[in-house]
Amino acid sequence: MGTEIWRITFMMGSGAGRFTMTDGEAAPGLWLIGIGPGDLDHMTERARSVAKECSKRFLEGYTAVLPPSEEGRLESVVGSWERLMRNEVEKPDELLGLARTEPVALLIVGDPMQATTHIDLEERCAEEGIGFHVIPGLTATALAVSLSGLQSYRFGRQVTIPFSDGDYLPTSPIEMICINKETGLHTLVLLDLDPTGMGVDTPRPMMPSEAVSLLERMGERTESGSTVLDLPIREWGGMLLSDLGTEEERVVSGTLGELSGIGMGYVHAFVLPAEFSGMEEAAFERRRLPH
Numbered sequence: 001m002g003t004e005i006w007r008i009t010f011m012m013g014s015g016a017g018r019f020t021m022t023d024g025e026a027a028p029g030l031w032l033i034g035i036g037p038g039d040l041d042h043m044t045e046r047a048r049s050v051a052k053e054c055s056k057r058f059l060e061g062y063t064a065v066l067p068p069s070e071e072g073r074l075e076s077v078v079g080s081w082e083r084l085m086r087n088e089v090e091k092p093d094e095l096l097g098l099a100r101t102e103p104v105a106l107l108i109v110g111d112p113m114q115a116t117t118h119i120d121l122e123e124r125c126a127e128e129g130i131g132f133h134v135i136p137g138l139t140a141t142a143l144a145v146s147l148s149g150l151q152s153y154r155f156g157r158q159v160t161i162p163f164s165d166g167d168y169l170p171t172s173p174i175e176m177i178c179i180n181k182e183t184g185l186h187t188l189v190l191l192d193l194d195p196t197g198m199g200v201d202t203p204r205p206m207m208p209s210e211a212v213s214l215l216e217r218m219g220e221r222t223e224s225g226s227t228v229l230d231l232p233i234r235e236w237g238g239m240l241l242s243d244l245g246t247e248e249e250r251v252v253s254g255t256l257g258e259l260s261g262i263g264m265g266y267v268h269a270f271v272l273p274a275e276f277s278g279m280e281e282a283a284f285e286r287r288r289l290p291h
Contacts, residue, residue: 032112034137037245064109149283156185
């Protein structure tokens with residue numbers, strides 16, 4: 001094939017898959033393109049080239065967030081773009097209408113298929129005979145496990161701490177953390193991005209202090225009866241992972257009380273470990289906040 005560039009893409013439609021090949025240009029359809037966890041330098045070469053080839057580019061702006069500095073770079077990397085928020089993604093008639101006849105990119109922070117909303121887009125494309133293509137991206141969740149220094153196979157189900165809606169606050173996150181700890185599994189804890197829960201405004205990521213306070217409220221409300229809660233939540237050991245995949249990336253360990261005092265950073269997550277195994281405790285200590 002010499003220097004020609006060939007791509008094989010899986011087309012969804014009419015209840016059956018079919019393969020098409022394109023030479024150097026993105027095929028018509030909806031392209032879900034992972035742009036990495038934060039720094040656009042983590043985008044793959046294929047992600048960059050296909051995004052440039054698409055006739056329109058939209059940045060999905062509510063399931064994850066791109067740091068403001070990287071938003072400013074995005075046009076120089078892939079071309080002009082527009083932001084889509086929750087309503088335009090969950091009711092994608094306009095988006096799919098464009099994708100019927102031309103290549104349309106939906107740029108997604110992290111990996112495209114980790115959110116239920118994006119899986120629904122695949123189903124809509126299949127039902128309507130529209131080409132559907134996915135280019136994977138590096139995720140902050142994968143980075144979090146790697147950078148924690150803990151063994152990846154010892155992580156249980158991850159949870160998200162949501163902002164409270166008035167007096168309503170679910171207790172399922174703290175209950176899952178307790179289940180993981182009781183079964184010897186670590187927990188990756190993601191922090192919510194949207195205080196409104198509506199996905200209509202620019203995200204305002206939760207800060208560590210807010211997350212710890214919410215965990216305490218959940219612990220007071222839950223009826224799980226777990227012995228894990230015998231230890232005050234602020235005395236739990238944890239890791240705070242901030243702005244992963246960017247130049248401001250930071251991973252520190254300590255008690256949740258100590259970590260809640262950190263006010264710097266933009267997007268955060270916690271790792272809440274169970275009992276350590278092997279070299280895990282040494283990894284935790286190497287990341288400990290200086291006193």
